[in-house]
Amino acid sequence: MSRSLRRGALAATVLTLSIASLSACGAGNDAATLQVKPDNAATSVGDIKIQNATVITQPKPDAKGPAVVSATLFNDGAKDQTLDSVTLDGGNQAELKPAKGSGKITVPAGGSVVIGGKGNASAVLASGREAVKDGDAQPVTFDFSRTGKVSLRAFVVPANSYFKEYGPAEVPQPGQSGSATPSGTASPSESASGKPSESGKPSEAASDAESAHAGH
Template sequence: MSRSLRRGALAATAIVFSIAALSACGAGNDAQTLGVRPDNAAVSVDDVKIQNAVVITQPTPGVKGPAVVSATVFNNGRQAQTLDAITLPGTSATVKLKPAEGTGPITVPAGGSVVIGGEGNATAVIENGTEAAKNGDAQKVVFKLSRTGDVALEAFVVRGSGYYKGFGPSEVPAPPSATPTASATPGGEHGAEHGGESSPSGEASHASGH
């Protein structure tokens, strides 16, 4: 084989390996590209798939307040379903559901999905979240759908900070040791204006749903 032919063969082989490597990276990073955290809970039952499920508590340790359930609910069926309830078995938690717009049940359209948690999305608020979930635990969560019925999984319990800040509780009480800034600063309006910067805050709640 001539030197030019050998060079051509080597170049072709390099191209093939490059394409294969890119394909492997694309497949491996697919979940990351979709914004899915692979360590979060996911389950499929009949036409329903629930992905990226977590229970998110208050961002500051020791602060009592509501928690939320965040997840993405997919409906691969031909008929719409409603999410009638979310429960946390083994706890006294009450979960209040609210659609992204208006009132009534959360509807998962046929061939579509609904994100629970995050700004502009449907919400699932655990009113007594501090008592119901402990950070670091795996909490059983049951999604009750109108046609599929109960879909259960084990969801991690995490604090509403860092990656989860935008999906955590919208109601964030001040830490127990916090004192009103306005009372310590002449001119209450100026103190109140800057007090908000030093206190933890959560963004209004997909997620969301994986």
């Protein structure tokens, strides 16, 4: 074999080894990437999968009001399941309401249900900040009619930024609202003094007085 042919064969071998090494590294990186889990609470038991489980508190640290549990529930089974309860560590149980009507929250067979956010089902914790603290990972248990209890640790976050649309309603502080008298409503003193009513007509007492005066 000539010197030029040997050089060509050597170059081809080096190129092949380089490509093989890069491919191995690529496969390793891809495999590692597949092991990375999203930064939210997710788990699955049987036919039930829970994703994006979060406990969302009031947007301000000193705000009064409830907290909520937000999550997406998937049912890969052939039969519907109902969500019977959502309980935090320590026994603090959420009040559950479906998106429409009343009764239990149903996760349809082969479908999903979103808990939290406008127009969706809800899970409200009445005690709010008394039960949870921002920054914690709070154990939460979802109890389903067929699968049973599914537990995971959900992050506790305030209703800011992305979580604003899924957070709880804030209870007004004293003096913020509810102190104003509804407009258009006559007070008792106005009716007694004979001033015009809401319709602008004289009161009955004023009309009777005018009639008596005209008779004299």
